[in-house]
Amino acid sequence: xxxxxxxIVISKELYTKNPDSSELGRKIICASIEMxxxxxxxxxxxxxxxxxxxxxxxxxxxxxxxxxxxxxxxxNWYWSWIEYKLVFDTNSMQSADNKLKAAILLLxxxxxxxxxxxxINEVTLHRIIISESSKAYHTxxxxxENEKGFYKTYKRVVQRxxxxxxxxxxxxxxxHMLISTVIExxxxxxxxxxxxxxxxxxxxxxxxIVRFYTDLVFKTIKKC
Amino acid sequence: xxxxxxxIVISKELYTKNPDSSELGRKIICASIEMxxxxxxxxxxxxxxxxxxxxxxxxxxxxxxxxxxxxxxxxNWYWSWIEYKLVFDTNSMQSADNKLKAAILLLxxxxxxxxxxxxINEVTLHRIIISESSKAYHTxxxxxENEKGFYKTYKRVVQRxxxxxxxxxxxxxxxHMLISTVIExxxxxxxxxxxxxxxxxxxxxxxxIVRFYTDLVFKTIKKC
DNA sequence: TACAATATGATAGTATTACTATTATATTTG
DNA sequence: CAAATATAATAGTAATACTATCATATTGTA
Numbered sequence: 001x002x003x004x005x006x007x008i009v010i011s012k013e014l015y016t017k018n019p020d021s022s023e024l025g026r027k028i029i030c031a032s033i034e035m036x037x038x039x040x041x042x043x044x045x046x047x048x049x050x051x052x053x054x055x056x057x058x059x060x061x062x063x064x065x066x067x068x069x070x071x072x073x074x075x076n077w078y079w080s081w082i083e084y085k086l087v088f089d090t091n092s093m094q095s096a097d098n099k100l101k102a103a104i105l106l107l108x109x110x111x112x113x114x115x116x117x118x119x120i121n122e123v124t125l126h127r128i129i130i131s132e133s134s135k136a137y138h139t140x141x142x143x144x145e146n147e148k149g150f151y152k153t154y155k156r157v158v159q160r161x162x163x164x165x166x167x168x169x170x171x172x173x174x175x176h177m178l179i180s181t182v183i184e185x186x187x188x189x190x191x192x193x194x195x196x197x198x199x200x201x202x203x204x205x206x207x208x209i210v211r212f213y214t215d216l217v218f219k220t221i222k223k224c
Numbered sequence: 225x226x227x228x229x230x231x232i233v234i235s236k237e238l239y240t241k242n243p244d245s246s247e248l249g250r251k252i253i254c255a256s257i258e259m260x261x262x263x264x265x266x267x268x269x270x271x272x273x274x275x276x277x278x279x280x281x282x283x284x285x286x287x288x289x290x291x292x293x294x295x296x297x298x299x300n301w302y303w304s305w306i307e308y309k310l311v312f313d314t315n316s317m318q319s320a321d322n323k324l325k326a327a328i329l330l331l332x333x334x335x336x337x338x339x340x341x342x343x344i345n346e347v348t349l350h351r352i353i354i355s356e357s358s359k360a361y362h363t364x365x366x367x368x369e370n371e372k373g374f375y376k377t378y379k380r381v382v383q384r385x386x387x388x389x390x391x392x393x394x395x396x397x398x399x400h401m402l403i404s405t406v407i408e409x410x411x412x413x414x415x416x417x418x419x420x421x422x423x424x425x426x427x428x429x430x431x432x433i434v435r436f437y438t439d440l441v442f443k444t445i446k447k448c
Numbered sequence: 449t450a451c452a453a454t455a456t457g458a459t460a461g462t463a464t465t466a467c468t469a470t471t472a473t474a475t476t477t478g
Numbered sequence: 479c480a481a482a483t484a485t486a487a488t489a490g491t492a493a494t495a496c497t498a499t500c501a502t503a504t505t506g507t508a
Contacts, residue, residue, distance in 0.1 A: 017484095024485075040364040045465065056486050058468090066466075134358050140264040142419045155422050173425060174436045177413055180423040181440075184412045185405040192404065195366045198379050199404040201397060212398045216405075219443045241455095248456075269494065280457050282497090290495075 008080045013148050014073045017063045025063055027053045030119040032070055037124045041071065041132045068136070072150050075133050078125055079153035082106060086160060096167035097218075103161045104217055107179075108186035108210045130187045158183070169221045178220060182213050232304045237373050238297045241287045249287055251277045254343040256294055261348045265295065265356045292360070296374050299357050302349055303377035306330060310384060320391035321442075327385045328441055331403075332410035332434045354411045382407070393445045402444060406437050 010020070019025030031053045036044045044067060050057040064070040086106055090099040111126035137151060145151070162175035172178075189209045192199040201208065234244070243249030255277045260268045268291060274281040288294040310330055314323040335350035361375060369375070386399035396402075413433045416423040425432065 022484080043364070046467090047465080056488095057466095058487080059485055061467075062484080131362055135362065137420065138355055138359065138415070140267070146420055151420060155420070158423055174432065176423055176425050177433075177436050178440075180412065180416065181405065181409040185409055188404065188408045189401055191362075196361065196370055196375060196379070199382055199400055201400050208398065209401075212401050216402075216440065216444045219446070220440045222443070246455080270496090271494080280459095281495095282458080283456055285496075286455080 006084065008077055008084065010073060010076055010080065011149065011152075014076055014150070015063060015069070016061075016065055019063050019073070024053075024055060024059060026119045027055070028060055028063055028070075029074070030121070033074065033121055033124050033128065036071070036074075036128050036132060041067070041128075041135060068139070071132065071136050072145070074125060074128060075136055076150075076153045077120065078129050078133075079157050081122065083153060083157050083160070086157065090164075096164055100161070100164045100168060100217065101214060103164060104182060104214050105210055107161075107183050108213045110190065130190050133187070134184075165217075165221055169223060171223065172221045175221075178217060182217060186213055230308065232301055232308065234297060234300055234304065235373065235376075238300055239287060239293070240285075240289055243287050243297070248277075248279060248283060250343045251279070252284055252287055252294075253298070254345070257298065257345055257348050257352065260295070260298075260352050260356060265291070265352075265359060292363070295356065295360050296369070298349060298352060299360055300374075300377045301344065302353050302357075303381050305346065307377060307381050307384070310381065314388075320388055324385070324388045324392060324441065325438060327388060328406060328438050329434055331385075331407050332437045334414065354414050357411070358408075389441075389445055393447060395447065396445045399445075402441060406441060410437055 010018075012018075017025065019029050028049065032044070032049055035049060035052060039048070046060045046067060047057045050060055064073065086103060089102045089106060093099045093102065111123050114121050114123050137145075139145070158176055158179050161179045165172055165175040165178060186209055189200050189212075193202040193209070234242075236242075241249065243253050252273065256268070256273055259273060259276060263272070270284045270291060271281045274284055288297065310327060313326045313330060317323045317326065335347050338345050338347050361369075363369070382400055382403050385403045389396060389399040389402065410433055413424050413436075417426040417433070
């Protein structure tokens with residue numbers, strides 16, 4: 001039986017030429033994920049990427065204006081993918097409590113299975129999100145880029161889960177703050193658990209991250 | 225009456241030549257804070273800094289190997305300053321609850337008074353911490369740098385406040401995760417409130433950040 | 449005061465980055 | 479098969495992130 005193939009569509013503002021539309025474009029995405037993960041975003045360049053995929057630097061510039069745009073593209077792909085999984089996972093659920101639990105699990109758990117969305121390695125991409133994604137919005141151009149819709153998939157995921165929080169407690173004042181705290185927080189905790197363990201309370205596997213944030217969220221939104 | 229002057233001492237691993245030991249060094253620190261704030265860390269260079277303070281690029285390299293080291297220095301100065309304020313503020317307090325409240329306030333409030341520690345503008349430095357500090361540890365060299373003590377003042381502050389949490393509830397499993405979540409979270413929320421407001425729940429002034437995290441912490445550590 | 453040590457400044461030079469522009473050569477499509 | 483489009487190759491520019499050298503101040507000490 002053929003595997004169900006879902007296709008994640010990225011909006012046009014986020015690329016110069018759609019990388020999903022050609023062999024070269026897909027190679028750019030696939031190899032850039034590998035390279036940003038191993039080299040780090042600062043040391044990653046289009047020249048090195050070109051050399052790696054046996055292509056020319058100038059050809060890559062036809063897909064993305066610069067490596068920042070490529071990172072923004074990857075981040076949007078990631079959040080679109082999370083949004084898809086969120087809707088899929090919570091679709092059939094009745095209770096808002098269960099929906100929120102599933103959402104927190106999705107946000108905070110380690111991605112360790114590559115679902116093989118064709119050419120994108122989600123495990124590696126998740127590591128990039130953890131280590132590099134804050135660099136995408138910690139830039140002087142953030143306001144202009146926000147207007148252009150560079151962060152909209154992230155914002156959409158936060159909105160969806162905030163709505164679930166309000167289903168549980170309509171009086172809770174800070175649903176967006178809570179959810180963005182969980183997202184950024186869990187990324188930091190995963191990074192710290194590998195590199196700065198004294199900023200966390202890790203046991204092997206780091207699975208207490210899910211438990212910590214689940215507990216924190218439900219205690220925080222509970223009416224007292 | 226003369227104002228009490230406290231001097232923040234930064235350990236030797238964090239500079240090549242101590243910027244606090246000369247006029248030029250102090251100008252480097254003072255002007256770099258201004259420039260990183262206005263230009264952003266990426267566009268900030270030693271050449272521009274030299275031009276600004278009427279000094280030569282090569283002279284600045286005698287104090288710091290590169291701009292990354294300068295950023296690490298500023299971050300350590302900030303956390304040493306916070307540690308000093310933390311100890312000072314909570315010293316006379318009896319109840320652990322009050323100590324924790326004071327600590328959360330210190331971590332999450334907006335710095336809006338420049339206490340004029342000589343040549344360092346703490347208001348501007350706080351903005352840099354919010355916008356740029358995660359770039360200091362999101363680097364491929366993080367493990368080596370951690371061994372060299374580049375992040376120790378940050379870790380020390382987290383440790384101190386975690387200890388207060390454990391005073392209140394000795395059974396709480398995740399004090400370090402909780403405190404580092406509050407620190408990173410409040411920085412993100414302040415940044416989002418200015419640039420990506422739909423990720424927060426801001427009212428004017430953004431003072432609900434303090435209230436949100438205070439509430440979150442006390443609810444999370446409470447025994448149920 | 450003189451001399452030495454140290455700090456700073458000026459200049460030059462290198463490899464790399466982050467592009468832009470142009471032209472040639474494939475490949476696809478009508 | 480011609481036309482359109484995509485990719486490759488090459489060259490070039492300005493800026494970055496340094497390193498090295500040498501000259502000139504400034505300061506500290508015998």
